[in-house]
Amino acid sequence: MPINYYLFLSLALFTIGMVGVLTRRNAIIIFMCIELMLNAVNLLLVAFSKMHYQAAFEAGQVAGQAGVDGQLFVFFIMVVAAAEVSVGLAIIVMMYRNVHSVDINFLNRLKH
Amino acid sequence: MQDIFQLAYWIPLLPLLGSLLNGLGRRYMSRSMAGWIGSLSVLGSFVLSVLVFLHVKSGHSEVIHYFDFIKVGTLTIPFSFQLDALSSLFLLIITGVGFLIHVYSTAYMHEEDPDQFARYFSYLNLFVFSMLLLVLGSNYVILFIGWEGVGLCSYLLIGYWFKNPAYTAAANKAFIMNRIGDLAFLVALFWIITKSGVVGFQDFFSFVQQHQFTERFTATDITVITLLFFIGATGKSAQLPLYTWLPDAMAGPTPVSALIHAATMVTAGIYLIARSNFLYSLAPHTLHLISWVGLLTALLAASIALAQNDIKKVLAYSTVSQLGFMFLALGTGAYAAAVFHVMTHAFFKALLFLGSGSVIHAMGGEQDIRKMGGLSTKLRITYFTFLIGCIAIAGIPPFSGFFSKDAILLSVFLHSPLQYGLALFAALLTAFYMFRLLFLTFAGQFRGTEEQKHHLHESPWAMTLPLLVLAVLSVIGGWVGIPEVLLPNAEPLIQFLSPVIPVVPHAVSHETEYILMATSTVLVLLMVLAAWWRYRHYQPGVSTSPFTRLLENKWYVDEIYDKLIVQPLSWMAAWLRSVAEAKVIDGFVNGVGRAVQYSARQLRFVQSGQVGLYVLLMVLSMAVMLFIQFFIRK
Numbered sequence: 001m002p003i004n005y006y007l008f009l010s011l012a013l014f015t016i017g018m019v020g021v022l023t024r025r026n027a028i029i030i031f032m033c034i035e036l037m038l039n040a041v042n043l044l045l046v047a048f049s050k051m052h053y054q055a056a057f058e059a060g061q062v063a064g065q066a067g068v069d070g071q072l073f074v075f076f077i078m079v080v081a082a083a084e085v086s087v088g089l090a091i092i093v094m095m096y097r098n099v100h101s102v103d104i105n106f107l108n109r110l111k112h
Numbered sequence: 113m114q115d116i117f118q119l120a121y122w123i124p125l126l127p128l129l130g131s132l133l134n135g136l137g138r139r140y141m142s143r144s145m146a147g148w149i150g151s152l153s154v155l156g157s158f159v160l161s162v163l164v165f166l167h168v169k170s171g172h173s174e175v176i177h178y179f180d181f182i183k184v185g186t187l188t189i190p191f192s193f194q195l196d197a198l199s200s201l202f203l204l205i206i207t208g209v210g211f212l213i214h215v216y217s218t219a220y221m222h223e224e225d226p227d228q229f230a231r232y233f234s235y236l237n238l239f240v241f242s243m244l245l246l247v248l249g250s251n252y253v254i255l256f257i258g259w260e261g262v263g264l265c266s267y268l269l270i271g272y273w274f275k276n277p278a279y280t281a282a283a284n285k286a287f288i289m290n291r292i293g294d295l296a297f298l299v300a301l302f303w304i305i306t307k308s309g310v311v312g313f314q315d316f317f318s319f320v321q322q323h324q325f326t327e328r329f330t331a332t333d334i335t336v337i338t339l340l341f342f343i344g345a346t347g348k349s350a351q352l353p354l355y356t357w358l359p360d361a362m363a364g365p366t367p368v369s370a371l372i373h374a375a376t377m378v379t380a381g382i383y384l385i386a387r388s389n390f391l392y393s394l395a396p397h398t399l400h401l402i403s404w405v406g407l408l409t410a411l412l413a414a415s416i417a418l419a420q421n422d423i424k425k426v427l428a429y430s431t432v433s434q435l436g437f438m439f440l441a442l443g444t445g446a447y448a449a450a451v452f453h454v455m456t457h458a459f460f461k462a463l464l465f466l467g468s469g470s471v472i473h474a475m476g477g478e479q480d481i482r483k484m485g486g487l488s489t490k491l492r493i494t495y496f497t498f499l500i501g502c503i504a505i506a507g508i509p510p511f512s513g514f515f516s517k518d519a520i521l522l523s524v525f526l527h528s529p530l531q532y533g534l535a536l537f538a539a540l541l542t543a544f545y546m547f548r549l550l551f552l553t554f555a556g557q558f559r560g561t562e563e564q565k566h567h568l569h570e571s572p573w574a575m576t577l578p579l580l581v582l583a584v585l586s587v588i589g590g591w592v593g594i595p596e597v598l599l600p601n602a603e604p605l606i607q608f609l610s611p612v613i614p615v616v617p618h619a620v621s622h623e624t625e626y627i628l629m630a631t632s633t634v635l636v637l638l639m640v641l642a643a644w645w646r647y648r649h650y651q652p653g654v655s656t657s658p659f660t661r662l663l664e665n666k667w668y669v670d671e672i673y674d675k676l677i678v679q680p681l682s683w684m685a686a687w688l689r690s691v692a693e694a695k696v697i698d699g700f701v702n703g704v705g706r707a708v709q710y711s712a713r714q715l716r717f718v719q720s721g722q723v724g725l726y727v728l729l730m731v732l733s734m735a736v737m738l739f740i741q742f743f744i745r746k
Contacts, residue, residue, distance in 0.1 A: 021727055022728050
């Protein structure tokens with residue numbers, strides 16, 4: 001399958017995530033959009049990793065079929081994302097407890 | 113006897129110790145204790161100086177090296193003392209006259225508080241220390257340390273009564289005027305170091321002898337160095353154009369005027385040039401200039417002294433005038449005559465200043481001679497000694513001033529008859545104004561208040577004793593330089609100085625010398641008579657001619673300096689203050705601050721608290737950065 005498909009898919013996912021972050025006001029939705037963007041990047045990494053090693057294999061430079069460098073990055077991102085989720089959700093819960101809302105426009109007190 | 117030269121370092125050290133003791137312990141010191149410490153330390157130096165002098169007289173001279181003061185690369189500046197004829201003679205003058213003035217001060221300053229009294233003696237001892245360092249140093253750097261030290265002490269002592277703003281201003285003036293000369297001195301010093309790499313007198317002179325008029329040391333170098341040293345000397349020794357500080361320096365206590373501004377410090381310039389006489393003999397242009405500057409100073413100051421009414425101001429201008437004579441002598445190559453006049457002048461001018469101090473003491477602080485008169489009956493010793501001082505300075509034989517002035521006049525006569533005429537005229541003015549001072553002060557009727565008249569009294573012994581000693585010295589001090597024409601195989605002073613200052617035999621017939629002496633003596637006596645005729649029955653309030661007013665106002669030199677130098681400087685400073693400082697620098701600094709404030713006020717709206725906006729900005733700026741990264745930065 002050509003690499004272009006992966007690129008367009010991940011670009012679409014990333015854009016959806018970004019637009020979601022920029023336009024929505026619900027903190028949980030924004031949170032989900034951030035995850036979407038992270039996963040778009042993960043997809044891209046895996047795709048590129050595969051493409052890169054395929055090319056090297058066909059040129060006879062490497063023996064193995066699959067490269068692991070990009071995939072390792074993906075694991076790291078997943079771990080970080082999991083940690084982020086736990087912290088972020090905790091923040092959202094505390095936010096709801098305090099102001100009874102998850103609307104981020106409600107949280108503009110820092111400007112004062 | 114142990115070699116006295118080994119003890120020479122005690123000569124400056126004793127006054128330094130005295131100064132430290134008096135200065136640091138001034139709160140715990142009684143007046144008499146401060147006075148004893150101050151006087152005895154100088155007396156100790158005097159005794160040592162006499163021993164050193166006798167040792168030098170028996171034919172010894174030595175450079176004693178103590179330690180290396182500065183050692184940088186190839187340049188070594190040793191801390192060492194030069195003990196020879198010239199320095200030992202100055203040692204005697206400084207410590208001898210200095211001791212008498214210390215004794216005098218114990219009585220003169222007796223109304224001061226004990227701690228102020230000790231402060232005074234601390235300064236005075238520090239001055240003696242610096243002056244001794246100046247004449248003892250065997251190189252220009254040590255000399256310069258002493259040179260600056262005496263300038264500092266002069267400043268401190270002129271401004272001793274620092275609560276009076278006018279006195280502080282006079283002290284500042286003296287210090288600043290001296291700085292101008294000191295700058296020239298420093299440049300000369302650096303010039304010497306750059307050219308020769310040595311600073312010792314002997315090293316430098318032998319270097320000059322070896323390389324004179326070659327690539328390494330051209331005639332220009334000699335002229336420039338001698339000129340710069342001379343400018344330094346005009347500052348310290350109050351010559352044209354830097355003399356105006358000396359009359360103002362009379363703000364200090366009278367013994368200070370006697371010690372610093374008559375007998376010792378102001379002769380430092382003459383010492384410097386006499387010490388460098390080898391160099392000056394190679395620079396005829398500089399010598400020519402020195403002779404004219406000295407002559408003009410002598411004339412100008414003498415003319416001003418004619419019309420001054422402050423007893424100390426008259427003496428101050430007289431000092432400037434006499435210093436002019438010394439420079440005239442230096443300029444005509446008669447270095448020994450100049451040193452001779454330094455010595456006799458130290459005696460009679462210190463005597464005159466101390467006498468004036470005694471008068472001021474008796475008059476309760478009054479310094480205006482128009483309000484004195486008739487003091488001769490009340491202040492017998494002061495009058496008698498003052499009279500001797502006047503005769504000595506006027507140049508009437510056989511008093512000391514006659515011989516030294518005669519030596520100078522003879523040298524000037526051989527040099528240039530025109531200068532001789534002018535110098536003789538200045539000498540006549542000297543006689544006139546000194547006897548004017550004498551008659552106004554001591555003759556005629558008392559013109560002060562009844563209360564002052566009631567309080568008139570002779571000063572205590574601590575003041576009259578130095579007067580008597582100095583009077584004796586003023587009479588006999590000149591006998592060490594009786595010219596050969598009067599006494600065969602005489603002139604012991606010139607013989608004594610010959611290792612440092614080569615003897616120049618002058619080809620002049622005895623008849624000429626007799627005629628010169630007779631002329632000056634007769635004319636001086638005539639001037640004394642004229643002064644007596646004019647001022648014996650002086651009454652204040654006589655109308656003054658415009659010329660007298662011109663003289664009373666000192667030729668308006670201070671005003672001219674004020675207009676030409678001080679005011680333009682003030683204007684420039686004011687302009688810098690109002691335009692360069694207020695507009696440019698302040699404008700720039702405030703502008704930066706204001707720009708930051710303005711931009712911050714505009715940027716403040718970005719911090720809206722809307723998280724969405726933050727994210728949008730973040731995305732946009734990342735997009736911009738990526739755009740730059742990929743499309744603009746190649």
